[in-house]
Amino acid sequence: MKVFIVDGSGAGKYAIVTVGPEYILDETVIHSDGTSNELEYKAVIYGMHHATNSDYIVSDSRLVVRQLKGLYKVKAGNLKPLFNEAKKLSSKKQIRLLWADRYFTSPADSLMRYGEMRPEDYHIARIVYCLITHGFEHVLKSKRF
Secondary structure, three states: OEEEEEEEEEEEEEEEEEEEOOEEEEEEEEEEOOOHHHHHHHHHHHHHHHHHOOOOOEEHHHHHHHHHOOOOOOOOOOEEEEEEEEEEEHHHOOOOOEEHHHHHHHHHHHHHHHOOOOOOHHHHHHHHHHHOOOHHHHHHOOOOO
């Protein structure tokens, strides 16, 4: 099982940190045009393309997660094609999409902002993986750890 920690920014970038059972598997930053919400969707879609069944995608975008879970409607025309692509990908795989507080997505945020993860981000990425694999994913929604 892998966990994809994703984040997008209005600064024209999105980042994905892929965490496996033993270590960080991959760190990716992609430059792209778009609004913050579009880049958040692109990060989730990237994760969906690379995920296999039983993998997790962790995002701090409530809008994207809730739209993909059917809790919010997609009203913005610019997000509809991205939403449709993500729904199509998610229908082909058993991927779990989770919302997390920004603290838990800081590995992807640091990678996007600074071009590398800070030392503490490696620990946070491992904590996220361990919380999910041990059934404590609800902790990801907490601002305190």
